[in-house]
Amino acid sequence: EVQLVESGGGLVQPGESLRLSCAAAGFTLSNFWMIWVRQAAGRGLEWVAYLGPAGKDISYVDSVAGRFTISRDNARSSLFLQMNSLRTEDTAVYYCVRGSPYCRGGACRLAFDFWGQGTLVTVSS
Amino acid sequence: DIQMTQSPSSLSTSVGDRVAITCRASQSISSFLNWYQQKPGKAPKLLIYAASTLQSGVPSRFSGSGSGTDFTLTISSLQPEDFATYYCQQGYSSPLTFGGGTKVEIK
Numbered sequence: 001e002v003q004l005v006e007s008g009g010g011l012v013q014p015g016e017s018l019r020l021s022c023a024a025a026g027f028t029l030s031n032f033w034m035i036w037v038r039q040a041a042g043r044g045l046e047w048v049a050y051l052g053p054a055g056k057d058i059s060y061v062d063s064v065a066g067r068f069t070i071s072r073d074n075a076r077s078s079l080f081l082q083m084n085s086l087r088t089e090d091t092a093v094y095y096c097v098r099g100s101p102y103c104r105g106g107a108c109r110l111a112f113d114f115w116g117q118g119t120l121v122t123v124s125s
Numbered sequence: 126d127i128q129m130t131q132s133p134s135s136l137s138t139s140v141g142d143r144v145a146i147t148c149r150a151s152q153s154i155s156s157f158l159n160w161y162q163q164k165p166g167k168a169p170k171l172l173i174y175a176a177s178t179l180q181s182g183v184p185s186r187f188s189g190s191g192s193g194t195d196f197t198l199t200i201s202s203l204q205p206e207d208f209a210t211y212y213c214q215q216g217y218s219s220p221l222t223f224g225g226g227t228k229v230e231i232k
Contacts, residue, residue, distance in 0.1 A: 109157040
């Protein structure tokens with residue numbers, strides 16, 4: 001059974017840092033794209049970052065680029081999100097998500113097929 | 126960035142009704158469109174990928190259609206467990222963007 005368990009959320013002040021972790025089980029992490037998605041209270045979903053299986057393909061939403069870093073430790077089946085210079089607008093539940101590729105017309109893209117339960121990050125003074 | 130617009134933002138309906146939710150992309154995304162269901166306090170769940178392919182384990186009353194810029198999620202006969210919020214998401218290009226969501230409520 002695929003499981004994704006996030007940890008590391010909490011209350012921090014603006015400008016501080018936090019590191020989120022995601023423990024993966026039930027599949028081989030090194031074979032999959034991994035993603036972070038966040039959701040502010042009462043709001044919709046926002047993709048934050050993705051990381052390819054080999055660790056080379058990385059992308060961030062503009063609002064976190066330069067402040068957040070996604071990384072992985074395949075040997076420990078873990079995904080991380082280092083969040084620096086946190087802002088109040090980063091307050092949200094952060095989900096660790098597995099991405100599975102599908103191909104149409106010679107091109108391949110991702111579907112987010114398994115989600116963790118989320119960890120709450122609150123940035124407030 | 127590709128903007129995803131869902132409509133309606135909410136709807137009130139009854140068990141057994143047919144429900145259609147639309148999602149429009151600001152530019153063509155081919156068939157790289159996914160649908161998710163989210164219940165209160167829970168993580169989203171993948172329902173449909175590639176616009177029309179049902180994820181394993183998802184009931185056949187859910188279906189998806191469309192390509193290019195216009196897409197539809199249809200629930201053929203709404204069940205009590207289907208009351209939730211539904212999101213579309215484009216996987217065509219980064220940043221990967223979601224629609225604003227459609228909340229399906231009990232009438």
